[in-house]
Amino acid sequence: MQSGRRSNARKRPCEQIIIHFDYDCFYASVFEAETPALRSLPLAVQQKQIIATCNYEARRRGLRKLQPIKEARKICPDVVIVLGEDLTRFRNASKDLYSFLRAFSWNAKVERLGFDEVFMDVSDIVDYNLTLLNPNDLANSFFCLSKADPTQGFAVDASQVAGHTYPGELQDKLPLDAGQLHALRLRLHLGSHLAMHLRHQLEQVKDYTCTVGISTSKLLAKLVGNLNKPKGQTTLMPPYNSDVGESDNVTTFVDSHEVGKIPGIGFKLAQKIREHVLRRPAEFDNGFVYGGTKEQVLVRDVRTHPGMNAEVLEKVLGGPGTPHGIGGKIWGLVNGVDETEVGQAREVPKQxxxxxxxxxxxxxxxxxxxxxxxxxxxxxxxxxxxxxxxxxxxxxxxxxxxxxxxxxxxxxxxxxxxxxxxxxxxxxxxxxxxxxxxxxxxxxxxxxxxxxxxxxxxxxxxxxxxxxxxxxxxxxxxxxxxxxxxxxxxxxxxxxxxRAGTGRNIARMFKQQDDVLKQWRVEDRDRSPSPAADATMGEQPxxxxxxxxxxxxDEGVQLKSTPPITHQGSEDIIPRSQDSRAEEIGQGWDSDEEMCAFTILLV
DNA sequence: GAGGAAAAG
DNA sequence: AGTTCTTTTCCTC
Incomplete structure (x- = not known):
């Protein structure tokens, strides 16, 4: 069964092209965007008694994230320090940038992670543009941003990547002709050009720079983006899978990370994994933390650990209170496999x-x-x-x-x-x-x-x-x-x-039904089926x-005192038509889900 | 539903 | 950084 391929590793799906954005020193950038004069000065954002983040001018002068304010003033007496404990402006800026990016999306798969990161699934845009390419003249291609308006877009050299690559340059930069380019590589090229375009738009229209990763999954896009920051973008290049024992770029890349650095493997999981791999059961009572001794456990060490597989990981990591199938999930991650979808835009926060x-x-x-x-x-x-x-x-x-x-x-x-x-x-x-x-x-x-x-x-x-x-x-x-x-x-x-039953209430109906059934199961002996349905109906007239x-x-004062939410609009021109079009379509719609579905049909 | 663990930035 | 604040997802009861 061990045909030279990574044993028990699943094949990596490569159908999607995902872009991961990470705004450069976001908090500092928000203040710079508000007050452009700050750009040329060393700027630090203070939270409690430490620097939450600082701009690159400040870093050039030796300041760093999470540095005590006192220390910072000593190193750089003329540092400009702004208070960043009120998150309102950051939240607003984050939302604004998010809707700016979302306007470029066709499938609405644009997900925010925290204030300063965004995932975008651009598979549909890339695949459409793939069909538009002239295989005989890749260097003179046109990237189309709107199916409805073929004039919207920009010129690209599809035979090359835009920005940095992993692995680094050399043969990757040689322009290739169509015969040498297989589909994945071409799609990544297109993704990298779209990413470059979006970065430029973000910088020119919104005054924000970011660091970007381009690959086939959220995991890989996010990890590879870290390679060139700030103001950089990196594309993880094929091959993504290998057959005959050859190493592929994904394995090589992911292998070199410390386990705890993999998104999805947090403190607790990393601890358990390290413990197992180091065969160090429970001796950690000594005030020694693993990170403290600088004992690095790399993904490679986990992946190649004798007998390691999803089942072993499930045993090691599983247990009461832990997610079901965690072993399979983590085994996937250390093998560079992450099939989680980029979430659809959410209308309302969960909490x-x-x-x-x-x-x-x-x-x-x-x-x-x-x-x-x-x-x-x-x-x-x-x-x-x-x-x-x-x-x-x-x-x-x-x-x-x-x-x-x-x-x-x-x-x-x-x-x-x-x-x-x-x-x-x-x-x-x-x-x-x-x-x-x-x-x-x-x-x-x-x-x-x-x-x-x-x-x-x-x-x-x-x-x-x-x-x-x-x-x-x-x-x-x-x-x-x-x-x-x-x-x-x-x-x-x-x-x-x-109105109930229009789709989003189906889950609730199931729950309600389940409750009714439960009552029946428990009480079918000596109780008449009481009308349990009103429990979910009441209390919200x-x-x-x-x-x-x-x-x-004074109520008007309250409302006015809340900062005006800049739902895109006032000062900036959004160059795409997607957004406004979707909004027009959305006017008469009962739910965002239905609107999205319809929008997809249209494009 | 209620309460909690873990992860993320 | 086991710090802090916020949000999400998933688990069990």
């Missing part, structure tokens, strides 16, 4: 949470004060992220709501805390970072736009969060909390469609209840 950490939180007075502060932030965030302009409101409603309406209603409110663990008997403190939480239904009044954030927060703390806190910490005092977090979750779409009863003079 919004606000937290803060504290030296010590002990008295009810402190707790109440912090709960209040956190709640005000949370409600403000709700009004920023969950509110959209509503054009079709009568004037009374506009007066009452500022012409906004909720795009989602979170149904659950959650309070979490991180208690500092009591010292052990011997005085050693078992460091635990575990959180505990309690949740409750979120009351409808939090959607009231005629009240001030302050009043709503007051009410929410009194009516929901305080009871939750008592449930979480029944003791009278002495909690010694190091963190509190308030979250809203369980978002229910309200995008002009509340259709949300349209912004009772515009009293005109609050």
């Amino acid at each position: 919004i949470s606000i937290e803060d950490s504290y030296m010590r939180l002990d008295t009810m007075e402190e707790v109440l004060r912090e709960l209040h502060t956190l709640t005000r932030s949370l409600i403000t965030r709700m009004r920023i992220d969950l509110l959209e302009d509503d054009d079709e409101l009568n004037t009374d409603s506009v007066a009452a709501t500022g012409g906004k309406r909720w795009i989602a209603h979170p149904k659950t409110l959650r309070l979490s805390s991180r208690p500092r663990p009591p010292l052990n008997a011997d005085g050693t403190r078992t460091r635990t970072f575990n959180r505990i939480s309690r949740s409750a239904p979120s009351p409808n009044f939090i959607f009231n736009l005629t009240e001030t954030v302050d009043n709503l927060a007051e009410k929410l703390v009194a009516e929901v969060l305080l009871p939750l806190f008592r449930k979480l910490h029944p003791e009278k005092s002495g909690w010694n909390l190091s963190l509190m977090n308030i979250a809203i979750t369980n978002m229910e779409d309200t995008a002009s469609d509340t 259709d949300q349209e209840d912004h009772l515009g009863n009293k005109e609050q003079p």
